Each structure stands twice: as structure tokens, then as C-alpha cells.
Amino acid sequence: MATGHTDPQRRERIIAATLDLIADEGVAGVSHRKIAARAGVPLGSMTYHFRGIDDLLREAFRRFTDDIVALFDAHLAPPTDRGQARTAVADLIHALLGGSRRDLVLTQELYTLAARRPAYRALTQEWMTRSRVHLERHFDPVTARQLDALIEGLTLHRALAQESQDHAFTLEAVTRITTTGRRAP
Amino acid sequence: MATGHTDPQRRERIIAATLDLIADEGVAGVSHRKIAARAGVPLGSMTYHFRGIDDLLREAFRRFTDDIVALFDAHLAPPTDRGQARTAVADLIHALLGGSRRDLVLTQELYTLAARRPAYRALTQEWMTRSRVHLERHFDPVTARQLDALIEGLTLHRALAQESQDHAFTLEAVTRITTTGRRAP
DNA sequence: AGCAAGAATGTACGTTCGTACGCTCTCGAG
């Protein structure tokens, strides 16, 4: 139609549609045409708004990581002591697992890209750094790194084995990893 | 050429080539033609030996998980006490990270498929079960689950952040997660 | 030697893909 109208929402809609499509069919299933159909925009818009598929994927995943970091922030800002922080981390893990498989799927897709391509690895590194900043508000740097890894592993295993793991199990693991040496408060 | 000769190595070569290709270009980059070229077999062999691409991917990943489980076995069979077992686990983690990025990449690719498709999820579940059997030779079931998750997370984070983490750091994390309650020998 | 069986292959078809590019349409300045 060529409205001639500058439409700033167009770009956003395309990015949102891209994430939805990745969640449904994976990065492998992404194509300009499918995204366009899902976003309700013409095919020509794809190359107009984005330099290419890769450009689009990077923007989409940046959006996604921003959302997850916001989740870390929301959970880890409130607690004021170590005990609360541990509970908050356990809550966070269950929040990540909670709703749909969507977040898990998107995370995996991103990691897969990152494992092979440095451009995406930069994204995951920044993500990890930002998450860790939140954890370091409550734990020392070494513990934060270990805890971060544990969160990753628990989330992943829980999602791949559908044996449900309850909150107590998670909290126990978090407590162990954040308990240093022979003693702990 | 149609040698008419039954060649049992043919199938193996195709599977090996598939894993190599996935490691290099990802599941998204897999095609009958590329695999055939890499394995040095004609395109027609693809549909002859495998029902389709999906069939081939499943067989390839089964081969891969078998190899990793063997690695678990090799590391976790020898130790006889808890301390040795902890060291063995730390060694195992560094072995997983050790050589190339290949194993990490393949693992991610598999998880990505598993996150969305039950047929592949069955594969990861079986894999987890078999790994855990090895861990449970040295640790109680709950600890084994937590440790398994930790191994996953440490491996992944180490690979995505290229900040190197040394053996001492890994052993410390393993020790924490395998130390229950307030005290431990 | 001749031949049936079936292992292995080459090729061709219909689809889908990313992207380039010439075109249309709207808007604000004059």
C-alpha cells in the first residue's frame, strides 16, 4: 500500500512477532515471510526495517534479555538480608520456570547461537554480567558466580525433565551453594 | 555408482558427518546435501539409509549422548570415597570444557530441540537419568540432582563467558553443593 | 552362464527461501 506514513510501531511489532515465531518454531524455522505474516506487515518491510535476518535476530534477542534482567531486578531488589535473598532466588527460579515454556525455549535458542557465534556471545555475556550485578548485592562475587551457574542448571534441568521439583528442593540447593566453609548463619 | 555392495560403514560415516556438521553450522545449517558432501557419499544415500532428516538427527544425537555418558562413567567409576568423588566431578567438568567447543555446541543444539520437541526430550531425559545413576553411586539422590544441575550450569556459563574458571573454583562449588546441613566431613 | 533380488544411486520436481530494486504514496515546504 505504501502509506508513506512513518510508523514507529511497525518495528516493534516485527520484533515481537520474531520472538513469538522463534518460540514456536525455533531459529531454524524463522523466515522473513513467516515473520511478516505473523506481524501483519508486507514482506518488503522486512528488508526495509532491518538489514537482514541476522540483524533482526540480534535485536529480538536483545529485547528478550532485557526482559529477563528486569525479572532478576524485580526479585532481587527487595530483599535486605541473606535469608530473604535466598528465598528470593528460589522464587526467581520458579518464576523463570513458571508460566510457559516460552522463556526456556528462547533462552536455549539464544545459547545455541551464542555457543557458535561471537556476535551473540556478546549478548549472553552482557546478560550474565547484568544478572550477576544483582546477585552481588547479596552475595560475594565468587558465591554469585556459583549461584548464577546453579540457577542456570536448575532451570534447565527442571524444564527438560518434567519431574517437578518443589520450592523446598530449590531453596535447599540455593542454601548449600551460598553456605561457605564449614559454618553459616 | 551403485556398487550393490552392502556397506555397513556407510551409515556410521553419515552419522559422524552429521554431528560434525551440526557442530560447525548448527541444526539449522543441516541439509542432506551438505552431510552427503562431508561424508563423501551420494545424495541418494541419505534417503536410502534414513527415513528423513529427523530420523538422522535423532540417531546422531543418540550417538552423542552415548559418548558423554561414557565420559561420566570413565570419571566416576574409579573414586571410592566422597573426597575422591568430588575431585572426580571437578575433573569431569573440566574435561567437558576441555578440548574443543564441540561438545558444548552439540549439547546446546540438542537442548534446543528438546525444549520444543518431545521426541528429543525423551533423549535428554534418558541422558540425565543415566548420568545421575553414576552420581548416585557417590551421593544421595537429592544431592545427585542438585549436583547434576550444578555441573550443567558451570559447564554452560564457563563456555559462554570465556573468563576461565580454575579447578579450585569448580571444586569449591562442588564441595558446597555436596555438603549438607551445617556440617560435613 | 544366467538371472532374480535388492543395495545403491542420479536426477528431477515442487517449494521455500533471502534479498534487491523499481515503484507508489504521503507529507511538509514553498
Place this chain on the structure above:
DNA sequence: CTCGAGAGCGTACGAACGTACATTCTTGCT
């Protein structure tokens, strides 16, 4: 009212894809 400028779009092209299937070749039996 006129008319650039540039935002936005439809289409077409070449390449790559998965798969089916007719065909070729070897082998073991008679």
C-alpha cells in the same frame, strides 16, 4: 496548489532445499 523527498511496498530472481523414484550395478543361487 505544486512538487520534491523519502518512507514503504510488491514482485521477481537465483539459489538451496527435501524427497520420490526410475535406474544401475553386484551378488549369490541355480
